[in-house]
Amino acid sequence: MAAASATPPGGTGRSGGDFTRGELNAWLYDVTPDGTSHPLWPTAGRPMATVDAGGTVYVSVEGGQSTSTRKYLRVPRAEGMSADPVTVYMDNGTGFWMIQNSGRTNTLRVQQYGLSAVPLRPQAVMPMAGRDVAVWIPVVPHAARQANSESFRLLILSGTERPEAPGQTRLITAPRRYLSDAKQEALIAYFGDHLSWPPLPAPHVRQQAEVEQIAYQARLLKEPTPERWARNRFDVLAGRDGLFQDADWYPRLGGPGRTLANHLAAFHRLVELRTITLRRVCEWARKYDVAPYLIIDKQLVPPG
DSSP states (O other), X not given: OXXXXXXXXXXXXXXXXXXXXXXXXXXXXXXXXXXXXXXXXXXXXXXXXXXXTTOEEXXXXXXXXXXXXXXXXXXXXXXXXXXXXXXXXXXXXXXXXXXXXXXXXXXXXXXXXXXXXXXXXXXXXXXOOSSEEEEEEEEOOOTTSOTTOOEEEEEEEEEOOOOOOTTSOOOOOSOSSOOOHHHHHHHHHHHHHHHOBSOOSSOOOOOHHHHHHHHHHTTOOOSSOHHHHHHHHHHHHHSTTSGGGOTTSXXXXXXXXXXXXXXXXXXXXXXXXXXXXXXXXXXXXXXXXXXXXXXXXXXXXXXX
């Protein structure tokens, strides 16, 4: 859904890797019927809008004149969508980027990377709790789709952590839990839908047969065989001594025959602890040759 102009509204000359303290980058995507996302405007690898602390990003049908502190992301008009659905600005008192539902009818959904989406009602505001956040903007589905289906535009936000106040302990960015190489690889193989970015509308935890099938289709060299590799990686997550058997850091759910899908609470806990981040997932995918299990737009990958 590229526009005729090669220059997106509010575009800058800075690349997606040029993050500075307090800077916020934003992109707009359209979610297609197959669940994948595609940029609404061609960006050539650049953010569609970039503002520093004190600036504001407006998602708007009409658009506006962008300045150094006010950037407008023009979104095509759609039935059921507000003319000005989202506004993002920094709260100077807390140092958090704030996401405001500036519409008056539809509820938005705000989703931090790796976690489930939460509702944001009209005129309500919430902080951008993580570095990488998606805002789901609902629109009326196209006529060709099922009447009970949903359609969305996606606003992708990527910024820095909240700056520390003077005298406070420096934010620790190291993982809060150690993950072995096998665990890192297994999390991508089985939870790759949840780790894709932009997020998928309905991610699921893969079964062992799916993991094997992708390995074969992508011709991944997994020892001793893709079937054995998939089984071994399942064990390092849910086996007797697996990652999800550590009862000190997540609630036990289900009985002895539970599947990996029962461990979503534990998976989300790893994300909350910042053991799993978008940057680390991209590094793990390259290191262990498991990129086929992920759908990640490279322009959204944080700098290394």
